[in-house]
Amino acid sequence: MELTQTAPAESYFKRLTALDWLFSAFLLGGALYALNQYGSYMDVYEKGIMFAAVGGFSVLGWNWKPIRTLMVVVAGLSLFGINDYHADLARADQAFFLKYLFASQSAIMWMSALFVMATVTYWIGFATRSEFANRVASGLTWSAVAMGLIGLMVRWYESYLISPDVGHIPISNLYEVFILFSIITSLLYLHYERAYNNRQMGAFVLPVISAAVGFLLWYTFGREAQEIQPLVPALQSYWMKIHVPANFIGYGSFAIAAMVGVAYLLASKGILASRLPKLEVLDDVMYKSIAVGFGFFTIATILGAIWAAEAWGGYWSWDPKETWALIVWLNYAAWLHIRLVKGLRGAMLAWWAVVGLFVTLFAFLGVNMFLSGLHSYGTL
Amino acid sequence: MSKSSATFAKSVYELFSSMRFAISLLTVLAIASIIGTVLKQNEPYQNYIIQFGQFWFTTFEWLGLYDVYRTAWFVVILAFLVLSTSTCIYRNLPSMLREMRSYREDASENSLGHFQHRAEFAATGAPLQALKDYLLAQNYRYKERPLSASEGTLLAAKIGSTNRLGYILTHSAIVIICIGGLIDSNIPLKLEQTFGLKKIETRDIPQSQVPAASRLAPDNLSFRGSVTIPEGSSADVVFLNIGDGYLVQDLPFAVAMKKFHIEHYSTGQPKSFASDIAILDKKTGKQLLTHTITVNHPLIYDGIAIYQASFGDGGTKLKLNGWNLFSPSGTPTPINGVVHDSTKLTSGKVNYTLEFTDFRPFNIENTGSEGAAPQQDARSLLGGNAVAENKDLHNVGPSFQYKVRDAQGQAREYSNYMLPILNDKRWFMLSGMRTSPADAFRYIRFPLDPDQTLSGFMRLRGVMFDPAQRAEIARRFTLSALPDGDSSPEIRTKLTDSTEKVLALFAQGGYQTLSDFIEKNVPKAERDRAAQTYLKILELSTYDAYQMAQQQAGLPPPTANEATGWFIRDSLNSMSDLFFYGAPVYLQLAQYDQVNASGVQLTRSPGKNIVYAGSFLLVLGVFAMFYIRERRLWLLVKPGRVLFAMSSNRKTLDFENEFKRHTQRIADIVKE
Numbered sequence A: 001m002e003l004t005q006t007a008p009a010e011s012y013f014k015r016l017t018a019l020d021w022l023f024s025a026f027l028l029g030g031a032l033y034a035l036n037q038y039g040s041y042m043d044v045y046e047k048g049i050m051f052a053a054v055g056g057f058s059v060l061g062w063n064w065k066p067i068r069t070l071m072v073v074v075a076g077l078s079l080f081g082i083n084d085y086h087a088d089l090a091r092a093d094q095a096f097f098l099k100y101l102f103a104s105q106s107a108i109m110w111m112s113a114l115f116v117m118a119t120v121t122y123w124i125g126f127a128t129r130s131e132f133a134n135r136v137a138s139g140l141t142w143s144a145v146a147m148g149l150i151g152l153m154v155r156w157y158e159s160y161l162i163s164p165d166v167g168h169i170p171i172s173n174l175y176e177v178f179i180l181f182s183i184i185t186s187l188l189y190l191h192y193e194r195a196y197n198n199r200q201m202g203a204f205v206l207p208v209i210s211a212a213v214g215f216l217l218w219y220t221f222g223r224e225a226q227e228i229q230p231l232v233p234a235l236q237s238y239w240m241k242i243h244v245p246a247n248f249i250g251y252g253s254f255a256i257a258a259m260v261g262v263a264y265l266l267a268s269k270g271i272l273a274s275r276l277p278k279l280e281v282l283d284d285v286m287y288k289s290i291a292v293g294f295g296f297f298t299i300a301t302i303l304g305a306i307w308a309a310e311a312w313g314g315y316w317s318w319d320p321k322e323t324w325a326l327i328v329w330l331n332y333a334a335w336l337h338i339r340l341v342k343g344l345r346g347a348m349l350a351w352w353a354v355v356g357l358f359v360t361l362f363a364f365l366g367v368n369m370f371l372s373g374l375h376s377y378g379t380l
Numbered sequence B: 001m002s003k004s005s006a007t008f009a010k011s012v013y014e015l016f017s018s019m020r021f022a023i024s025l026l027t028v029l030a031i032a033s034i035i036g037t038v039l040k041q042n043e044p045y046q047n048y049i050i051q052f053g054q055f056w057f058t059t060f061e062w063l064g065l066y067d068v069y070r071t072a073w074f075v076v077i078l079a080f081l082v083l084s085t086s087t088c089i090y091r092n093l094p095s096m097l098r099e100m101r102s103y104r105e106d107a108s109e110n111s112l113g114h115f116q117h118r119a120e121f122a123a124t125g126a127p128l129q130a131l132k133d134y135l136l137a138q139n140y141r142y143k144e145r146p147l148s149a150s151e152g153t154l155l156a157a158k159i160g161s162t163n164r165l166g167y168i169l170t171h172s173a174i175v176i177i178c179i180g181g182l183i184d185s186n187i188p189l190k191l192e193q194t195f196g197l198k199k200i201e202t203r204d205i206p207q208s209q210v211p212a213a214s215r216l217a218p219d220n221l222s223f224r225g226s227v228t229i230p231e232g233s234s235a236d237v238v239f240l241n242i243g244d245g246y247l248v249q250d251l252p253f254a255v256a257m258k259k260f261h262i263e264h265y266s267t268g269q270p271k272s273f274a275s276d277i278a279i280l281d282k283k284t285g286k287q288l289l290t291h292t293i294t295v296n297h298p299l300i301y302d303g304i305a306i307y308q309a310s311f312g313d314g315g316t317k318l319k320l321n322g323w324n325l326f327s328p329s330g331t332p333t334p335i336n337g338v339v340h341d342s343t344k345l346t347s348g349k350v351n352y353t354l355e356f357t358d359f360r361p362f363n364i365e366n367t368g369s370e371g372a373a374p375q376q377d378a379r380s381l382l383g384g385n386a387v388a389e390n391k392d393l394h395n396v397g398p399s400f401q402y403k404v405r406d407a408q409g410q411a412r413e414y415s416n417y418m419l420p421i422l423n424d425k426r427w428f429m430l431s432g433m434r435t436s437p438a439d440a441f442r443y444i445r446f447p448l449d450p451d452q453t454l455s456g457f458m459r460l461r462g463v464m465f466d467p468a469q470r471a472e473i474a475r476r477f478t479l480s481a482l483p484d485g486d487s488s489p490e491i492r493t494k495l496t497d498s499t500e501k502v503l504a505l506f507a508q509g510g511y512q513t514l515s516d517f518i519e520k521n522v523p524k525a526e527r528d529r530a531a532q533t534y535l536k537i538l539e540l541s542t543y544d545a546y547q548m549a550q551q552q553a554g555l556p557p558p559t560a561n562e563a564t565g566w567f568i569r570d571s572l573n574s575m576s577d578l579f580f581y582g583a584p585v586y587l588q589l590a591q592y593d594q595v596n597a598s599g600v601q602l603t604r605s606p607g608k609n610i611v612y613a614g615s616f617l618l619v620l621g622v623f624a625m626f627y628i629r630e631r632r633l634w635l636l637v638k639p640g641r642v643l644f645a646m647s648s649n650r651k652t653l654d655f656e657n658e659f660k661r662h663t664q665r666i667a668d669i670v671k672e
């Protein structure tokens, strides 16, 4: 009898390597440094959120090793960009590295370009069945995510350079949340790509991100939306910092589910079936995405209600945005019931996931464009 | 219970606890919610009548579509949902609990044979202990059931059975959240209205005169209302807007407004709104507490949350210069006014009422695009566009609004800016007028004289419109146009007459009477030329009038330059426009003493914490459902043979992979 077989499975913590602990120490060090430098500007909630983030990112990094590299790279380059400013905004147009790489607008343009390149490369890989092309596409996606995150980090700093009272986390308007959406959706996708060891789905998921990038570019050049604007009083709340990202994990997951749903529908009709993963895999990704999205969307909606209670005086005002969030939530709750309780699988659920994206899209954009309400931020 | 009613009750129970019923309810709820978002809720009824016409207005009103989420039918659907989910829990709970506890150790060899995920191995030794160790190592918990010697031993193992807790938590959470929501809803009020105990007030009367039938007692379980309190005063009621009327909610205390603060960013966008308030004892007026509320930071007192919601004017004191437009002179009359108050004004024999409606200390306006009429700003604090759409925004200073109501009760509304505004490189005073609140203001631009005052314009207007001085203007004009000796006396007389005529026509109704005159008396072919001649005469003679006006005021004569030319032209334009102004006076703001009012919202919502508790359970439940996977595993260890079967309530790829992994490992163990 082999001893290893019956030895109890090692506990979670024992399986962590020195590198894992080093990474956590790195995060903690960063947080302590921030506390030491800027602690006097933070309130107790912000400190709490920061240390919760250390824990959260540690666990994320332990479970998904490549994201550690991403975090270190983003932290390093963001700090480099921030330092390169010498506290002078005008350097964005003068200093070489800022002008061409790390000023938020340059970084975000890089992100946009890299996402489009990744989309094209995934399709080349898909068409030619080239694993090499697919690997390149993954690499491009990772780089795009890194540039996007650097862009957001530097933008955060830039907002404080404009004036300390203008400074705020860059998730406060439609322009900024589109960047967030692109980043979160790619990260979720990259996670599935690794978990299922399959890169073919990228050809379907990346186009959604490219579409978001297209919108972002139109919004930048058509509306000059990239300008950093101060926060109106209603948005000056720490709830914003968690409500918005939680919402976008939901939106991103639902987008992935829908695009995988499209792949499922094609494959189930025999179209491209030989290039796509097996139907069971697609079905599983679709289910997992919706499940994860549903969980985070639930949290986001509840956080929104708590915030509304503070800002508007009522946790639920049947404001159009709230109401559409409820509709999106009910839609996916029904989807999960049908699958889990009735045990339904197949094309019908895939169609539903695709339709679900349109419902989500309306809640995300349509409400701002067509309906009026208390959530007027991000009006197009 | 008779048999038929028992079966009826049973089928109702089955219906209510069925998922189909729940999903149907949810669908109806979703559709109703969509209607509520597409149709703007709680607008003034007048707007709906304009939008839909009388017939559809009445139909929609009957359906309650203007306040969907508070209609009886919507609340009934919610109640059914609570009922349905509760029966669903009631129905599923016992089996779920049993499932959680049970190991299903009664599985027989036969039933294991029917599993989709099963495997069979030939065993050489006695692997029972090794298998038990394996299960523990995999974090499974198991129960051992020894069967007969030939049948061997059954190991029934499971992991993650708290997954079932997820169902219990999520579904109880939904019931809890709905109950919390229903507590905070207006059901009791709706009932009282239905039985005629409460009546919605639609008249615009002081709140102290609102009858008891439209008032709610301070111990009302839940409410959400608002009130606007001027600085320096207090309120002990809030107003609940319902349909096209309101109810008055009496508060258990009074809220005093000490000061309202507003801060702006350097770009002009609002940065913060804050009110210094005090809570007063209602009877004694004693101050119990002081606090500053801001957006996102309400004060909770006595179970009632007090929020910063909006702001407005609380009765700013205005010192005004009244320029009499009927008997123009170079000096204004002082007039005092208070916003939200009115004053009498007599002009000749006609009485007017001046109603001061609003004052704004700043107006952030788009000065980039030419001639853009200043926009009405919606001064709500809620939301707000974080993306400024235009960068040509400037603060153009204070403005105030008032209505001038004549003896017949007809009113026109005016909006005047305090500071001059630069337009086409010239400075003007702006006064907007409209006859209906639905219209935009149309602005008259009064030109400023070189001393930056209105006196020059007013004096010029006085001379122009004084019939006694017309002959003198015409004389001077003829003199300057036709210097002595150049022309015959007939031509001179003709020019003097024409000038007097033009001035008289203009004094009757501005450019309009002039053009009417031309249309009536001049053949079509010559009209253009005649118009040009008349305008030239008018402009040039106005210059003479301006000289006279200056002379009479003991001032030096105007210099003949381009600026004076523009001043003359702009003066003529505003004189002409003034015929449509409709007020006997132009009010210029000289000084003000601002008094703000702050809009606060007060809510008592006892259901809030219930809803939060429910939400917490919901999140726990949802994550329990997704992240705890329940798996069961059976090993029937028989002499020489091991049967392995596995099941899960979630058939995912992870489960398939785990099954494969266990199959392999168990095969290895059994082989030893």
Ligand code: HEM
Pocket: A333, A336, A337, A340, A341, B016, B017, B018, B019, B022, B026, B081, B084, B085, B088, B089, B163, B164, B166, B167, B170, B171, B174, B622, B625, B626, B649
């Ligand atoms: C207000 C209405 C309801 C809502 C919003 C709701 C919501 C949910 C949610 C979010 C889940 C989680 C999906 C999952 O991950 O498994 C779920 C599961 C489930 N629901 Fe509902 N539910 C509602 C009513 C009902 C009713 C009336 C029934 C009665 C048949 C029911 C039966 C179930 C069952 C059996 C599950 C799966 C439990 C499991 O497999 O572990 N639900 N529900």
